[in-house]
Amino acid sequence: MLRIDEVxxxxxxxxxxxSLNLDVxxxxxxxxxxxxxAGKTTLxxxxxxxxxxxxxxxxxEGHPVATQAGARQARRAIxxxxxxxxxxxxxxxQETVEYAAWLKGMARRERGPAARAMLxxxxxxxVRGRRMRALSDGMVQRVGLAAALVAQPRVLLLDEPTxxxxxxxxxxxxxxxxxxxxxxxxxxxxxxxxxxxVASEVVVIDEGKVRFRGSPEELAKAGAVGAPGDSxxxxxxxxxxxxxxxxxxx
Numbered sequence: 001m002l003r004i005d006e007v008x009x010x011x012x013x014x015x016x017x018x019s020l021n022l023d024v025x026x027x028x029x030x031x032x033x034x035x036x037x038a039g040k041t042t043l044x045x046x047x048x049x050x051x052x053x054x055x056x057x058x059x060x061e062g063h064p065v066a067t068q069a070g071a072r073q074a075r076r077a078i079x080x081x082x083x084x085x086x087x088x089x090x091x092x093x094q095e096t097v098e099y100a101a102w103l104k105g106m107a108r109r110e111r112g113p114a115a116r117a118m119l120x121x122x123x124x125x126x127v128r129g130r131r132m133r134a135l136s137d138g139m140v141q142r143v144g145l146a147a148a149l150v151a152q153p154r155v156l157l158l159d160e161p162t163x164x165x166x167x168x169x170x171x172x173x174x175x176x177x178x179x180x181x182x183x184x185x186x187x188x189x190x191x192x193x194x195x196x197x198v199a200s201e202v203v204v205i206d207e208g209k210v211r212f213r214g215s216p217e218e219l220a221k222a223g224a225v226g227a228p229g230d231s232x233x234x235x236x237x238x239x240x241x242x243x244x245x246x247x248x249x250x
Contacts, residue, residue: 001026001184002047002078002155007056009042009208016042017208019056024155024184031199031216032188033237039208040188041083044159047186048080061154076104079148079183083160085140089133093124093143096132100147118146122176138169145176155184162194174198192234204240212240 002024009017016039024030024047034040045051049058049071058065060074087096097115106114119128122142132140141161148156158177162170174197177185187198195202195216202219204212212219216233223235227242 001028001061003059004043004046004053005057005059007043007046007053007058009039009046009051010054015208017046017053020205020208020210022047022203022210024186026154026184027182028184028186029198029200030184030186031195031202032186032205033190033192033195033202034188034205035190035241038206040190040205041159042208043205044080044157044186044188047155048078048157049074050080076151077154079151079153079156081141081144081148081156081158081161083163085144085147087132087140087143089131091132092129093119093132093135093139093146094128096143097147097150101150104151106151114150115146118150119143121149122146123172136169138165138172141165141169141173142176145173149180149183153183155186156180158185158187160189161187162189162191170194192229192231192237196231196233204237206241 004020004022007017007020032040042051046053046058049065060077065071065074094115097118098111101111101114116125116128119125122145124139124142127139135143162173165173174194177187177198187194189195199216202214202216203210219236220232221236222239223232224239227235227239229235229238
């Protein structure tokens, strides 16, 4: 479905990603874990075809994305919810999602019904006429999710989607993501509990490299004796970061 081959990305002298390989199969539920500064946001921006790699290539459905025109076309198949989704404060929730539909190239007659259907899907039909500036943080995130899904993408990329949400909002957002069908999901976070709930496979990235790939259960089993953490999966994650164990099948 979506794959990167030997992708590197540098910012001046800082190497954010280093010869990284990653595939996202159709309808995958992939959790991307890593500490702040590990390269997760850079990786998602490259997967979303919004940032070009310094070297390596992005491949969508067997076709390399090699030009700006190709990147624009690829973005129509990819939904991306950044950590802090941008919006026009004076827009309503409906207008915000319709604008996202326009950016994805949807026909005028399709935008309104598609936006309303997607807002209903994320539980916001009742506030679709409310201005974005009047919405809570949790509602803004759900509008962002509706905008990312409105064009029915084949891949959905989520960058730290629950950061800043209260516990109830976080649980609600996780439930929404877990209930999605017919779309591959990549959830990037540093919150291990989000991955434990949503993902069927986990990738741990640190210093721009993949350190582990396996199921949540396998990550839990990777925990070293005495490793810090409040749960087996947290102890496995901390052990991988500490270099106590490593399993990469990508």
